[in-house]
Amino acid sequence: NFMLTQPHSVSESPGKTVTISCTRSSGSIASNYVQWYQQRPGSAPTTVIYEDNQRPSGVPDRFSGSIDSSSNSASLTISGLKTEDEADYYCQSYDSSNPWVFGGGTKLTVL
């Protein structure tokens, strides 16, 4: 089994750019797609990035995803931060033995 490790929390000011990392413990990050989910307080998760770097319709282009094989990690970058971006963010991936694996979640504070 592999794990996905995220920072517990990040904070940044409105208008700035923040990047949240997600490191895979074993197996290649490039082998299986990574998704990113946003969960605002009291709400269900919603998808902000799927298949490493694809944005669902309706998600602003301020959200972008990438993977880095050298560090075996994925990243979610949010530019032009808004107070409405304050939420928990979860990365998620899978492999043939583990259908869904979530990272522990990162609390984004926009202050």
Next chain:
Amino acid sequence: EVQLVQSGAEVKKPGESLRISCKGSGYSFTSYWISWVRQMPGKGLEWMGRIDPSDSYTNYSPSFQGHVTISADKSISTAYLQWSSLKASDTAMYYCARGAGTGDYWGQGTLVTVSS
């Protein structure tokens, strides 16, 4: 419009049984797996298991195997998550999501509270 609509909040006693539901609409229900995800109070997301509604084939996380049952009724586009004997530690929010390895659409969640 794709929607997953879950049943309402439940309050149960330890040892009681429970079935919660997730009704899909706006797409071909049998074309996509349904997964169930648990979120305990103040904690992260945990994958519980999934079902292929076309044939009711299921996979479970080892952490939940034997404690819950996932089923589906394709005639009414509904998936279910069931417990035969609840424990206080089952108190959590439960989400259904569409997808086998990823979740593109999510239900609104069902809060299950187990307390004596």
